[in-house]
Amino acid sequence: xxxxxxxxxxxxxxxxxxxxxxxxxxxxxxxxxxxxxxxxxxxxxxxxxxxxxxxxxxxxxxxxxxxxxxxxxxxxxxxxxxxxxxxxxxxxxxxxxxxxxxxxxxxxxxxxxxxxxxxxxxxxxxxxxxxxxxxxxxxxxxxxxxxxxxxxxxxxxxxxxxxxxxxxxxxxxxxxxxxxxxxxxxxxxxxxxxxxxxxxxxxxxxxxxxxxxxxxxxxxxxxxxxxxxxxxxxxxxxxxxxxxxxxxxxxxxxxxxxxxxxxxxxxxxxxxxxxxxxxxxxxxxxxxxxxxxxxxxxxxxxxxxxxxxxxxxxxxxxxxxxxxxxxxxxxxxxxxxxxxxxxxxxxxxxxxxxxxxxxxxxxxxxxxxxxxxxxxxxxxxxxxxxxxxxxxxxxxxxxxxxxxxxxxxxxxxxxxxxxxxxxxxxxxxxxxxxxxxxxxxxxxxx
Amino acid sequence: xxxxxxxxxxxxxxxxxxxxxxxxxxxxxxxxxxxxxxxxxxxxxxxxxxxxxxxxxxxxxxxxxxxxxxxxxxxxxxxxxxxxxxxxxxxxxxxxxxxxxxxxxxxxxxxxxxxxxxxxxxxxxxxxxxxxxxxxxxxxxxxxxxxxxxxxxxxxxxxxxxxxxxxxxxxxxxxxxxxxxxxxxxxxxxxxxxxxxxxxxxxxxxxxxxxxxxxxxxxxxxxxxxxxxxxxxxxxxxxxxxxxxxxxxxxxxxxxxxxxxxxxxxxxxxxxxxxxxxxxxxxxxxxxxxxxxxxxxxxxxxxxxxxxxxxxxxxxxxxxxxxxxxxxxxxxxxxxxxxxxxxxxxxxxxxxxxxxxxxxxxxxxxxxxxxxxxxxxxxxxxxxxxxxxxxxxxxxxxxxxxxxxxxxxxxxxxxxxxxxxxxxxx
Numbered sequence: 001x002x003x004x005x006x007x008x009x010x011x012x013x014x015x016x017x018x019x020x021x022x023x024x025x026x027x028x029x030x031x032x033x034x035x036x037x038x039x040x041x042x043x044x045x046x047x048x049x050x051x052x053x054x055x056x057x058x059x060x061x062x063x064x065x066x067x068x069x070x071x072x073x074x075x076x077x078x079x080x081x082x083x084x085x086x087x088x089x090x091x092x093x094x095x096x097x098x099x100x101x102x103x104x105x106x107x108x109x110x111x112x113x114x115x116x117x118x119x120x121x122x123x124x125x126x127x128x129x130x131x132x133x134x135x136x137x138x139x140x141x142x143x144x145x146x147x148x149x150x151x152x153x154x155x156x157x158x159x160x161x162x163x164x165x166x167x168x169x170x171x172x173x174x175x176x177x178x179x180x181x182x183x184x185x186x187x188x189x190x191x192x193x194x195x196x197x198x199x200x201x202x203x204x205x206x207x208x209x210x211x212x213x214x215x216x217x218x219x220x221x222x223x224x225x226x227x228x229x230x231x232x233x234x235x236x237x238x239x240x241x242x243x244x245x246x247x248x249x250x251x252x253x254x255x256x257x258x259x260x261x262x263x264x265x266x267x268x269x270x271x272x273x274x275x276x277x278x279x280x281x282x283x284x285x286x287x288x289x290x291x292x293x294x295x296x297x298x299x300x301x302x303x304x305x306x307x308x309x310x311x312x313x314x315x316x317x318x319x320x321x322x323x324x325x326x327x328x329x330x331x332x333x334x335x336x337x338x339x340x341x342x343x344x345x346x347x348x349x350x351x352x353x354x355x356x357x358x359x360x361x362x363x364x365x366x367x368x369x370x371x372x373x374x375x376x377x378x379x380x381x382x383x384x385x386x387x388x389x390x391x392x393x394x395x396x397x398x399x400x401x402x403x404x405x406x407x408x409x410x411x412x413x414x415x416x417x418x419x420x421x422x423x424x425x426x427x428x429x430x431x432x433x434x435x436x437x438x439x440x441x442x443x444x445x446x
Numbered sequence: 447x448x449x450x451x452x453x454x455x456x457x458x459x460x461x462x463x464x465x466x467x468x469x470x471x472x473x474x475x476x477x478x479x480x481x482x483x484x485x486x487x488x489x490x491x492x493x494x495x496x497x498x499x500x501x502x503x504x505x506x507x508x509x510x511x512x513x514x515x516x517x518x519x520x521x522x523x524x525x526x527x528x529x530x531x532x533x534x535x536x537x538x539x540x541x542x543x544x545x546x547x548x549x550x551x552x553x554x555x556x557x558x559x560x561x562x563x564x565x566x567x568x569x570x571x572x573x574x575x576x577x578x579x580x581x582x583x584x585x586x587x588x589x590x591x592x593x594x595x596x597x598x599x600x601x602x603x604x605x606x607x608x609x610x611x612x613x614x615x616x617x618x619x620x621x622x623x624x625x626x627x628x629x630x631x632x633x634x635x636x637x638x639x640x641x642x643x644x645x646x647x648x649x650x651x652x653x654x655x656x657x658x659x660x661x662x663x664x665x666x667x668x669x670x671x672x673x674x675x676x677x678x679x680x681x682x683x684x685x686x687x688x689x690x691x692x693x694x695x696x697x698x699x700x701x702x703x704x705x706x707x708x709x710x711x712x713x714x715x716x717x718x719x720x721x722x723x724x725x726x727x728x729x730x731x732x733x734x735x736x737x738x739x740x741x742x743x744x745x746x747x748x749x750x751x752x753x754x755x756x757x758x759x760x761x762x763x764x765x766x767x768x769x770x771x772x773x774x775x776x777x778x779x780x781x782x783x784x785x786x787x788x789x790x791x792x793x794x795x796x797x798x799x800x801x802x803x804x805x806x807x808x809x810x811x812x813x814x815x816x817x818x819x820x821x822x823x824x825x826x827x828x829x830x831x832x833x834x835x836x837x838x839x840x841x842x843x844x845x846x847x848x849x850x851x852x853x854x855x856x857x858x859x860x861x862x863x864x865x866x867x868x869x870x871x872x
Contacts, residue, residue, distance in 0.1 A: 185794065192790045196782070203781035395660065397797055401814035403806065403823050404659050404773040407791070407798075414794050 026096040029148070030089060033155040037079070040156075040443050041163040042072065045079040047089045057081075068250040071170045071432075074243060078166040079159060081244035088158040095151030102144035106133035123313040139295045146288040150281050157277045157444055164440040166242045168433055173235040174251050175429035176228070179422050181253070183228040186418045190221040193411045214408075221415075255428050258382075262375040263435075265368065268442065272364040273357055277444045282353040289342070289349040296335070296342040360445070367434070367441040374434035378427035386424050389417040474561050474599065475520040479543040480506045483529045485686040487853050488647075495553035497635035498643060500699070501853060503650040503688070503840075504680045505631075508548035516559045516603075519550055521572065523616075523628060524565035530676060531684025531770075534821050536655065537663040538627035538679060539566060545627030545679045546651050547614070554609040554637040560602045562594060566623075569593035572602065573617035574632060575701075576723035576745070579604035587618035594618075609636040610725050611699045611745045613651060625666040627653065627679050629703050642726060644749065645694035645850075650677045652740060652762075652838070654704040659771050660817035670705055671774065675767035675837040682768070682839040683826040687855050688760065690752045691848040698760075700738070701745035708767065711737040712748070712842060714758035721747035737763050752844045757828075757859040762838035770836030772823040779803050810834030829858040 030047050038044040048054040061080050064073050079085065106129065113124035133140075197214035200206045240246060265271070273279065312320035396413040399405035437446055480486065486506035488499035493512050500507070510517045526540035541547025552558060564570050571594055573585035583604045587593040594600045612632035616623040631649045636642055653676050656668035677685050690696055700710055701723065718732040723745035738746045761768050779802030784791075788800045801808065810824045810832035826833035833839075845856045 188790060189794050192787055192794065195790075196784055196787050199782045199784055199787065200777060200779070203783075205778045205780070205782060393795070395817060397795065398815055398817045398820075399659060399773065400801075401799075402659060402771070402773075402816040402820060403776055403801070403809055404771065404817070404820075406773065406776040407779075408777070410795055410798065411791075 022093065022096045022100045025100065026093045029092050029096055029152050030155070033089070033092065033152055033159065036156045037159040037163070041075065041079075041160055043076040043079050043163065045085060045089075045159045045162075047086055065245075065249055068252045069170070070252060071167050071256070074170040074239065074249075075163045075166045077243045077245070077249070078162050082162055082242060083244055085158060085162050089155055092151055092155045095148045099141070099144040099148040102141040103137075105137055106130040119315070121315040125313070136295065139291065143288055143291060143295075146284050146291075150284050150288075153277050153281050153284070157281075160277070160440065160444055162242065164436055166239070167436045169235065169239040169242050170251070171255065171429050171432045171436070173232075173239040174253075174255050175425055176232040176235040177251065178254055178425050180225075180228045180232040182418050182422050182425070183225045186221050186415060187225045189411050189414050189418065190218040193408060194218040196407060255425065255432060258375065258378055258428060258431050262372055263438075265438070268368055269361045269364050271442045272360045275443050276360050279353070279356055279360060282349065282356050286346075286349040286353050289346040293339075293342040293346040296339045363446055364441050367438045367446065371431075371434040371438045374427070374431040378424070378431040381420070381424040381427045385420055389413075389420045393417050474563075475511045475518045477520045477522045477542050477563070478509045478548070480548070483544075483680065483684070485853060487851065491551075495556065495635075495637065496639050497551065497553050498639055498647065499551055500549060500631075500633050500647040500649045502549040502631060502678065503648055504678045504684070504686055505544065505546060505650070506548050507551050508542065513559070515557060517552060517556045518559045518561065520561040520563070521547060521630075522563045522565055523570050523572075525567075526627075528627065528679045529684065530655075530674065530679060531681050531821055534681075534684075534819050535662055536627070536657060536679070538655075539623060540627055540679075541630055545629070546653070547628070547630035549631040549633060549649060550614065551633045551635065552606045553635045554606055556606045556634075558602070558604055558606060561599055562602065563599040564594045564596055567596065569595050569618055570616045570623060570628070571600075571618040572614050574602070574604070574612065574614050575743075576610065576612040577604070577632065577634075578607045585614075585617050587616075606634045608725065609634045609642070610723065611649070611701070611721055611747055612723055613701045613703065613745065615703060622666045624653075624703055625655070625664050625668070627655070627664070629653065631699070631701060633699070642697075642720075643695075644697040646688075646690055646752075647697045647699070648688055649699040650701075652677060652700060652702045652704050652708050653679055654706075655679075657771070659820040662819050672704070673771040675704070675708075675762065675764075675769075677838055677840070681770055681821065681837050682835050683833075685838075685840040687840055688842040689848060689853045689856055690842055690844045691850065691852075692752055692755050692844050692846045694752045695749065696752050696842075697747055697749045699745060699747045700740050702740040702742055705742060706764075707739055707741050708838065709737040709739045709763040710746075710748075710760070710838075711763040712750070712758060712760050714754050714756055714842075714844075715750045715752075717748040717750035719746055720749045721745075752842075755844045755846055755859065756861075758842040758844065760840050760842045761835070766837075768835050768837045768839045770821040770823050770825070776802075780805055807832075807834060 027049075034044045034047075046053075046057045046060070048057045057080055061077055064077050064080075069077065109126075109128040109130075111124065111126040111128065113122075115122040115124070194214045194217070197206065197211045201208065201211040236251075239251075240249065243249060314320070393410075393413045396405055396410055400407070400410050440446065483504055485501060485504050488501050489507065490499060491497060494510070494517055508519050508521070510519050512518070521541045523539065523541055524543075526538050526543055526545055528536045528538045528540065528545045530536050536545075538545040550560070560572075562570075562572050569587065571585045571587040571591060574583070582590050583602050584590045585602065591600075612634065613629060614632050615629040629651055631651060633649060654672035655664040655674040655676065656672045657664050657674055659673075674681055680686075688696075688698070697720070698710075698712075699721075700708075702708055716734050716736055717738070719735055719738055720727050720732050726747075735748070738748050740746050779800075782803055784800050784803065788798070791798045791800070799814070806824070809822065810826075811834075813822075816822065821836065824832075824834040824836050826835050843856050843859065845859075848856060
């Protein structure tokens, strides 16, 4: 069967590029994503593919969890352990597959017909190739390559986004726990006051009115305490979700001290324009749209061009061989719709990029201003307001010593001091949140 | 310590007090200034008519100069710093460096020329309380004279028509200026030094301040709720004791420039009220007392023979007037069992200490850190323990072996055996 051999040779020829597999490409892409994430966030995400890698990853997580998690460690755990991030990485694999597919020529079509007319049997065999697909192969694979790059950028965005969310959740959780500890003291102060009032009432020294006021205070502070406890629980849960853990992680009992000086960042808007991933993606999109626009112009009148080898066998007769070409006549759809759609998409991508750049600058400016204000506020609370409360409490104690003030006056100042300490922690937390936002905003939309 | 003998032999005050030279005041008598808040011993007059001088409690008497038969004094009204007791300074207004100002001592019939220089930040006048004088010398700003503007010196000229016990104080922005401590005693001695003669003649003014603990300047808008009740702007333990020789005839002259009356009570004696700022009480009209109530804006002289030796308390009988500043809104803790609360309180306020559970006597014996420039509510130690006093309290110390002109504190009384209350042991 000489023909059979020639068919087999053709098939082998066509199958040659198919040997390439998507897995190394995906791995390579993930490594790019991981390196990029590490260079920005300072930690590398993991995407274990087999039992050995999973074990190594689990050990790394276990070591991080061995002591109370600081914000960095929490971020590392999240990048190693968050299942949603792994799901996002899988999209990378899908995109790699698309790229692989686009790099390959279109599959040839094979047709086979067996027709009987009386005793005549006619067998038509044909093999056809989408010639246009073949011709546009470089263009399409280029587009898919760009899509793949976008997928990598998107994967990086997901990793960075997770890192930042985890930092944010860490500050929220630690601040809430710290606040709860102060609410414990507030509750103690109110309960001491209520107990003292009860004793004073028992001794006949104060009227029911005063005792009721002390009780009311205690009840109201208990409500505030319950809210603080709920907040501490909730923020812990949110952090756990990002870490991919139900529990089994410990946090330090206080927020880190803010720096003595606010960070000075030069040309922050220029940095954002140069670095931001959303802008990179929009740029890639614009480039892709520009190519697509060009492609649709090139293939405007030939929508589908097929060429094929044909071999017809009829019983009792020599086989007919030859080839055929088919193409559409652009009578009704002469490609103008496709072409104008591509042009609009191109324009849309261009304007989108311009808008994004403007938004990025505004967002960065706002993040910087918010950071500076948050720095000043926390410093004011820490270096001015808290020491003043301390001073007032000391003075009140001196007055108490001299019988110039009573125990309730002391407790009132203690409560005021605790409220100020809570406000100071909230200011400290807001500073760190602004700090996180400022780090992130240079790399992506908030 | 000043040398008493030097003082006594000196011409009235000229060596004892630092003179302040002011070229602008060249034609005026140089204003004299006291050496400190201690009681200046009495100085016999170096010129003019003779008299038996008074002892101004924690104060002094103004020197004068004779000028063509006129006795000339110079009072300078100005902001001063007054130590109300060791450990507490007050920003007051006074005369010649002190509040109250120097006691003016003159003799019945003297012609007086008193220069008053205003170094206050606002105008002032001086009203010569109780003095019989021409209307235009009465010192009521706006009514009998123009106010003395800032920086100006005015002259008052009048004769001391009758002997007795008087005061001087502003009659311009009067409430504020008296709340700031502007006042002084004014004694007119009898022309005959032997008339109404006593051996020891003490004088002081009652005044009251509202000085927030931790501050130094009186709150001038306070009407009644004062926290420092003072004699000559001193409070216990800053008030000197009255040193008295046993057997001396003693007079104590008290004037009241506070907003309330003060029953001044002397232990160990009954006394006679012998004079008011209206004049001497005829012997037949003198009445016996152990507490002389001094009305607002009035003066009383009480006299007694110091026959009984001992440490006799002398104080206002309004108990809260023998306290220093305290919190009037502090709740009573007597009978409140707060042992179990205390531990929790200490965990919130480490230096907290439960107080007042059994009364407040513990305050008199405790030395706890207080706000700056603040005296303990009750303080002082006697030979038998804490005195638990403040404000308008001092001791008349009657001693057998005291020199005639010795006004130094003779220390605590040495009780003869068997004359002190003792514990019953069955």
